[in-house]
Amino acid sequence: MQDYAELSVLLVDPNPGMRATLRNMLNQSGITRIDDAVSSGTAIGQLNKKSYDIILCEYDLGSGAGDNGQDGQQLLEDLRHHKLIAQWTIFIMLTSEGVYSKVISAAELTPNDYVLKPFTIDVLQQRIARAVERRSYFLPVYQLIGMGNLRKAITTCLECEATHARHAIEFARLRAELHLRLNELEEAELIYQTILLTRPVGWAHLGLARCQFGLQKYEEAQQTLDNLIAHNPRFMAAYDLLAQTHEAMGQNVMAKRILEDAVAISPHMVRRLRHLGEVAYEAGDVMVAEKAFKQVVQKAKYSEFRDPEDHVNLVKTLVKKGDASQAGGVIRDLERSLRGNANTEVCRSVAASLLAELMDNPIAAAAELRNAVRTMSMTRGLSNGLKVGLVHSCLKNKLDNEATSLMVDLTNDPDSGISMDDAVNVFEKAGRHDLATGVGETISRQLDDLLLDAAEKRAHGDLRAAIDTLNGALRKAPSNMALLPAAASAMLKQLDDLGWEAPVAEQCNHLLERIRRLDPNHPALPILLNQYTATQRKYGISTTA
Known part of the structure; x- marks a missing residue:
């Protein structure tokens, strides 16, 4: 043994x-x-x-x-x-x-x-x-x-596909998933298509649909998922992605129906119920949204992953329904059962502001919103949806300074994924061009400061610190045509001076592709491309791939 x-x-x-x-x-x-x-x-x-x-x-x-x-x-x-x-x-x-x-x-x-x-x-x-x-x-x-070496992991998968024939399809699956993690959707799509030529397995159809969704081929993704569900009606992840696909196509009512079908088959999955509540709310079906969010709050009651935002979603739905009594009860439950942290306090204030608006008490609503914005800096893990919703509530209650500061803080948060363009669009869609202009100018000044800081670090030979600064700036403005060449140039300088590092080279290549896509006639582009090729040759890296 x-x-x-x-x-x-x-x-x-x-x-x-x-x-x-x-x-x-x-x-x-x-x-x-x-x-x-x-x-x-x-x-x-x-x-x-x-x-x-x-x-x-x-x-x-x-x-x-x-x-x-x-x-x-x-x-x-x-x-x-x-x-x-x-x-x-x-x-x-x-x-x-x-x-x-x-x-x-x-x-x-x-x-x-x-x-x-x-x-x-x-x-x-x-x-x-x-x-x-x-x-x-x-x-x-x-x-x-586990070590974060995804490139080597992909290479090892390829080698194992050749040496371990019995597990070749599983290594191919893992290789496709790694390409997905690297956002290399075309490469992953090709692997799934190759697998499906010989093995029509459900997970490969799902993987293919994920690639199609990521590439915004929504109609193709829908067809792939419809066929998968027709042949395997209990493949639950297919319902989730199909609902997201219909949402992406602006078909919230259809997305709601698909999630209702999924919940009927598998009624206990909290994330799916939460998604159903969100889609139903956006589709205007308050009754379905209320039922779903009530189930989320109840089912998550004993969970280690209980989220106070679920109470906010339920209160928002009850307020839309006009049910002040139930909304107040949900807020009291939130205060009683999830007390003691900043996330709960922000969620309580947001929910209480919604109830105060329903009760026609603008002074109380504004006070709760100010408290939510003031406490936000101490929170961790709250969703962008809640934060942007808080911005809209501040605008609705004439709290322009709070809305602006919160939006700028979101663009400064490296984990939010919210760029300057996103921030400006929030205010433009709210009909506040004045605030959109002000936020844009504030973030532009921050970008100028970051560019100067990066240039100073580069001048002192601290290339890695310069690149970190420029990457932080790119998160705010991923399409900024001053930042992109500066970041690519700093990366090429690091590769030339300090040695070839595949992750840095790969990121530099992505930036060059982004410049080419945004402005194929940019004067810096041919210079940077020549530098990239010369650095490849310097270290014996193939330039034919």
Whole structure:
């Protein structure tokens, strides 16, 4: 028998008798490093403290666990969505045959294996052995991904496709996913199309649709997803992407119908219910939005990932419905159950301002909005949607200074992804050209200061610091034709002086392509392209690819 003494295992099962049986089976297999979890919440708590090689998880976690309908599949999707387990973690689901037939095709993020109950120690040992052996093939790639070396991971996948024929399609899938992470959509699309020529598997259709969506080929993505759902009506991730595709095409009513179909099949997924509520609200279906957001608040009640923005969404819907009594009750629940952090305080103030507006109390509404803006700097992880909504509320209540300062802060936040153009558009769409001009001028002055700072750092030989400064400026203005050549030039100088670094070279190449796309006749472009080619030749890098 293979030596498993170094393997660590987390058992997730609400039944103490089953946990004892599993522990005994694992001990007989030579596995002694075992921890227990009785619910999804306690499992997440354990995984926040340490990592495990294997997770053995009961599918039905609701019995006595207080998780309000949570099951093992939803736990797995949460763990992967929030990146609480590594790619090399082996997740094995324990389930009855009847449940297995319902869930095997329903999830995009499938476990490494299912073990049908009742099972013997021999069956469990065989499944663990198979999963551990398979992991050994992929571990070098997973480790490269963990180190952030995605380029090397792609190369290794290609090599493994040739040397491990049995797992070639899985290495191709992983290679496509890596290209997606690098936003190389055409490369990923070609891999999925190649796979589908010989293996019409659902995940490849979904991957192809993701590429089509990212390339804004929305009608093609819709057709791919419609066909996938027709052949596999329980492939839930296809519904989610199909709804997003219809949203992108401005078809919110159709997106709502698709999400309603998905929720009817799989009613417990909080993220999908939240999406349904958002789409229904935008489509003007207040009743569906209210029902969805109420379910989100209820189902997330015991979750480790509870989000106070869900209460804001529900209050917003109830206010639109004109139900002040229920809206007040939701705010009180938010104050009572999620107290003690800046995110909750901002959400409480935003919700209270909406209720004050409904009650025709503009003074109270303005006071709550000022408090929300004042507290915003202490928050972490609030969505851009809530922040931009707060800007609109400030404008509606004549709090121009608060709206402007919040919008400028958003463009200064490197994680927001909101550019100067985005900020200006928010005010233009609100009919406030004066504020749009003022914000644009403020951000332009900041960009000028960053350009001067980068030039000074470059003059002192600190090329890496100059590039960091310019990258920060590009996040504010990704199409600025003063920043783009300056950033590309600094990167070329670093490559020439300090040696070839593939990530820097790749970013420089992307900037040159952006300049070419925005202004193919820019006078700096041929000079920069010649410098790039000369630097490639200097280090023996092929210039023919």
